[in-house]
Amino acid sequence: MSTSISPIPTGPAPGDREQLRLRMTEQRGRGQLDGGWWPQSRYLAVELADLVDHFPPHLGRIVRAVFSPPDWESAPRRIAVSGGYVKVGSFPRDDTHLIHLKTSDRTVLRVLVVPPSLDADRADDVLSVAVNGSADTAFALLDEVSADVATGPWQHWNDDGGSWWEPHPIPPSYRTGV
DSSP states (O other): OOOOOOOOOOOOOOOGOOOOOEEOOTTTTSSSEEEEEESSSSSSHHHHHHHHHHHOGOOEEEEEEEOOOGGGOOOOOOETTTTEEEEEEEEEOOOOHHHHEEEETEEEEEEEHHHTSHHHHHHHHHHHHOOOOOOOOHHHHHHHHTOOOOOGGGGOOOSSSTTTTOOOSSOOGGGGOO
C-alpha cells in the first residue's frame, strides 16, 4: 500500500514576508468591525501564525480563531505559534471575509480579512474603512470595493443607451479617418 505525502503549505519564505498588514480600531466593539487584516496568502496555518506572533501586545494574546472557510485553503484544528498553539474553527455558515479572534481575556475581535490578491491601493482603502467603523459588514465592505473598480470611459453607458464617446454618434469601431 502506498501513501502520498503532500507538502505542508508554507506561504512566502520568511525572508520574503512583508510586515504584518493589520489595522485595529482604538475602541473595539463599537462598530461591526474591530479592524482589518490583509494576509499575504490563503494558507491559514501560515498567516494566522504570523498574525498571532506579531499581534499588538496591548490588544491581548490570541488563543482561538474562528474563520470563514471560503477565504482560506483547508486549515488544521490547531496552529502552532511561538509559545504554544491556537485553536482554530470555522463558521457553521458562510460569513465570508471575517475572522473572530478570541484573546486570553475572553474579548472577541471581529476582523475583516482582505483577500491577498487585492491590489495594494484598494487594500489600503479597505483597511482604512474597516478601522473607521463606517462599514456595515465585512462582506458589504469588500463588495462595495469590488464594485468600485476603476474603469475606462468605454465601459460606462448613459441611461439613454448612448456612450461617453460623445459628440460622435458612431461607435469607434466604425469610425474611419477620425
